[in-house]
Amino acid sequence: MPSYELSLLLRILSKPELVSSLKRTAETISDHGGVLRQFTSLGTSPLPFKMRAHNQIHREGTYFVMNFDIPSSSLDTLRDELHRDIDLVRFLVSKEEGLTSKPFECTLEEELQPPAYRKDVQKMIEEGQKQVRRQGGYNRNTPGFDYYPFQR
Known part of the structure; x- marks a missing residue:
């Protein structure tokens, strides 16, 4: 079954x-043979x-994103039913290309550690320190231009 993403905009x-x-x-x-994989709330905000x-x-709405797998043959009937839902202001069903179901590994124990002990945080800190070393620090007297930008 192909994977799809459903972006929902619900009324308040x-x-x-x-x-x-x-x-x-x-x-x-x-009901249309789909399997809901992920459900994300993006919050309530004013509409553009x-x-x-x-x-x-x-003028305001609540945003949600649903990722699901569904047979392609039942996608049109799903869209038709979503059009009739009075709580939906707008929705968009888009196909997720290149998404393969890879095995999921649980990293809960690592996520529960304090940030200083997590591997991904330590990696970000190292990358940030490398960038500071490359820049050579801050020199107030050299703005980086070879001309004075405020001269007419």
Whole structure:
């Protein structure tokens, strides 16, 4: 089954209504033979411009991203059902190219360590120190130009 990403923009709802709307969307995916892999909330924010959906004007919305696998044959019916959902202002289904299901390794024990002991944080600190060494520090009297930029 191909992998897809569903970007959702929901209208402002109370928490129980939001949960029921997201459950309804996830059940719609599973009813069409899809498997939900990941679910991410991007938060609530003002929209870049006012949007009209289902005879209402929206100026704020809640953003979500769902990653799922679904057969290509049932994608059109999924889109049709999502168009009819009155809580969705906009949505976009896009195919994730080159995504293979690789084995997932759990790094919970490493994530629970303090940041100073994590390998990835130590690597970032080393890279930052290398960049400071290459730059040679800060010299206040040399702006980096071979001319005075504020002269007319």
